Amino acid sequence: MRGLLFALLFAGAGAHAQTVTREEGLAAWERIYAVASHPRCTNCHVGAQQEPMWEGLHYKAGTPHGMGVKADGSRIGAESMPCRTCHVTAEGRNVASPAPAQIDDAWRLPPVEMDWLGEDSASVCAQLRDPERNDGSDIADLVVHLETSAFVAWGFAPGPGRSVPPGSVAQIAADVDLWGAAGSPCQ
Amino acid sequence: MKLTVNGTEHEVDVEDDMPLLWVLRDELGITGPKYGCGIAQCGACTVHVDGISVRSCQLAAADVDGEVTTIEGLGTPQALHAVQAAWIEHQVAQCGYCQSGQIMQAASFLDLNPEPDDAQIDAAMSGNLCRCGSYPRIRAAVKTAASRLQGV
Numbered sequence: 305m306r307g308l309l310f311a312l313l314f315a316g317a318g319a320h321a322q323t324v325t326r327e328e329g330l331a332a333w334e335r336i337y338a339v340a341s342h343p344r345c346t347n348c349h350v351g352a353q354q355e356p357m358w359e360g361l362h363y364k365a366g367t368p369h370g371m372g373v374k375a376d377g378s379r380i381g382a383e384s385m386p387c388r389t390c391h392v393t394a395e396g397r398n399v400a401s402p403a404p405a406q407i408d409d410a411w412r413l414p415p416v417e418m419d420w421l422g423e424d425s426a427s428v429c430a431q432l433r434d435p436e437r438n439d440g441s442d443i444a445d446l447v448v449h450l451e452t453s454a455f456v457a458w459g460f461a462p463g464p465g466r467s468v469p470p471g472s473v474a475q476i477a478a479d480v481d482l483w484g485a486a487g488s489p490c491q
Numbered sequence: 492m493k494l495t496v497n498g499t500e501h502e503v504d505v506e507d508d509m510p511l512l513w514v515l516r517d518e519l520g521i522t523g524p525k526y527g528c529g530i531a532q533c534g535a536c537t538v539h540v541d542g543i544s545v546r547s548c549q550l551a552a553a554d555v556d557g558e559v560t561t562i563e564g565l566g567t568p569q570a571l572h573a574v575q576a577a578w579i580e581h582q583v584a585q586c587g588y589c590q591s592g593q594i595m596q597a598a599s600f601l602d603l604n605p606e607p608d609d610a611q612i613d614a615a616m617s618g619n620l621c622r623c624g625s626y627p628r629i630r631a632a633v634k635t636a637a638s639r640l641q642g643v
Binding site for chain 2: 370371372373374376382383384385386388389390392393394399402403404406
């Protein structure tokens with residue numbers, strides 16, 4: 305799928321990855337940041353903060369997750385109430401908000417270093433291209449993550465009652481590819 | 492499908508997406524877990540799957556991937572679980588409807604975190620609602636149970 309998208313992206317221009325300009329890379333980054341800064345992502349990409357976030361329904365922006373949920377040092381709430389107490393690991397049961405989301409992966413928060421909540425474009429950009437702070441990923445790893453993560457897939461199809469970030473899994477994967485080919489430029 | 496509940500294997504003929512809570516109550520007659528909200532907002536239906544507390548109203552029968560324990564299987568009248576004993580000692584229950592969920596939540600919590608601080612107790616129990624407001628006694632009972640489990 306990724307190969308096909310990549311081929312389609314560049315087939316018309318006959319371009320090679322090395323010819324992607326800084327401007328094109330920055331444009332791709334803007335689209336990436338529009339997704340990364342969306343509450344569907346930042347609700348869990350909360351950095352060292354203990355509380356994941358809620359958004360939507362009657363919850364105002366900046367509302368912490370209810371039920372006193374704390375990620376704790378384990379980032380899965382093992383020291384108090386595990387994520388999986390309410391969030392089921394299963395595929396295909398796309399429950400409507402406010403029932404807890406279900407995905408086919410172990411419920412957990414992203415690494416603390418991947419802190420996107422309230423962070424500006426320059427900050428998230430610098431973090432995402434730094435293997436020390438992006439879970440040891442190169443651009444290809446990031447693309448694979450986007451294409452295969454159950455969390456990301458759910459984020460673009462979160463079911464009724466939940467807002468959806470702009471674009472799609474395929475589009476953000478292609479944009480990260482493009483951004484990487486341009487040398488991962490930041491503003 | 493097969494489900495192991497409180498150490499007994501059961502064969503149940505249910506739809507894949509029937510919530511575990513309904514299987515327990517309506518198919519197996521195990522009525523300790525209670526229906527409260529149906530959307531994991533209250534904790535009344537809490538049971539254990541392989542020792543971890545889960546809201547059985549959210550877990551579809553086909554997605555159960557371990558052994559289920561309900562309040563009926565946590566202890567016996569002759570050998571109460573430390574959390575059950577502490578609940579009696581502190582006379583926690585008022586109307587009692589939420590209490591099996593509270594006890595199952597507390598038992599799983601203390602299994603994962605045997606030496607919790609007060610903030611962790613509050614966080615662990617915040618997903619279990621009690622309309623009688625028995626929260627101060629719940630907190631006290633959890634602390635007592637933690638001490639007993641540590642042999643203090």
